[in-house]
Amino acid sequence: MDRLTSLNVFGQVVECGGFSAASRKLNMSVAAVSNHVQALEDRLGVRLLNRTTRKVSLTEIGKAYYERSNQILRELEEADRVTESLNTAPRGLLKLYSNSHLVTFLSPIVAEYLQRYPEVSIQFTSGQRMVDLVELGLDLAIAATPPPDSTLVVRRLSPWRPILCCSPAYRKEISALKEPSDLAQYNCIQYAYYPHGNEWRFEGPNGRPIKVRVNGNAMSDNGELLRTLALQGRGVFLGPSFLIGEDVKAKRLVRLLPDYRPVEFAINAIFPHRHHLSSKVRVFIDLLAERFSAHHTATS
DSSP states (O other): OOHHHHHHHHHHHHHHTSHHHHHHHHTOOHHHHHHHHHHHHHHHTSOOEEEOSSOEEEOHHHHHHHHHHHHHHHHHHHHHHHHHHHHHSOOEEEEEEEEGGGHHHHHHHHHHHHHHOTTEEEEEEEESSOOOHHHHTOSEEEESSOOSOTTSEEEEEEEEOEEEEEOHHHHHHTTTOOSGGGGGGSBEEEETTOTTTTEEEEEOTTSOEEEEEOBOSOEESOHHHHHHHHHTTOSEEEEEHHHHHHHHHTTSSEEOOTTSEEOOEEEEEEESOSTTOOHHHHHHHHHHHHHHHHHHHHHO
């Protein structure tokens, strides 16, 4: 039998003064109540209750056991209340990781979250590659590409497409560029963690998938470095919209091959467990989804 249930039944027998009264309060048969008490006594090898036809009373050992077990049950109830409170109102330390090139977008969301929930503190680290969430004790990661670990839980926050672009000056040097296959002739600036390696993928005007292997003299896991190289006219860049979108709007970078759309990816919230997600994590993910959705709507 479940030991905690037996402890609770034993306590009710003591407080109600008998098996019948306890069975009514617990909505349990008298036989079941008796069995729980008997299971405790058998486990301990002692008699906890003196039974007569009229009443039950605690033995000396039973009295000591009741006092201690009752204290344990009260502490468990308090622990439940504390847990429910923590899970209702976000509080505590949120350990967050993201790709470095998402930090600029995430920063105002983090600030808004901390303003809304002053009982939460955030430990925010960033880097270029995906890290082991479990090993580092992280609550959540935000990444622009799928995680390699299929056991992690992934919540899609927003779709995004890279932008094929270059500087206005470099555009003049590649005036012969007419279709994706032509990219093989030019210097292509490559992101080290592009999911398909040096095989850039597009959707043609008719929806047909197109793949082209590219080459170039610069590859890095640092998005800002690649952006700088593109702005300086060092090559063609297949860059994230959230990294170079403003440069394209300001015409510091120009779109290439507008009839060929780079394949779509998603920004994801990644976390170790789906069940019993703490409110500090759940609420932050909901805020992320809201802000990313608004950004996608405004820029699409």
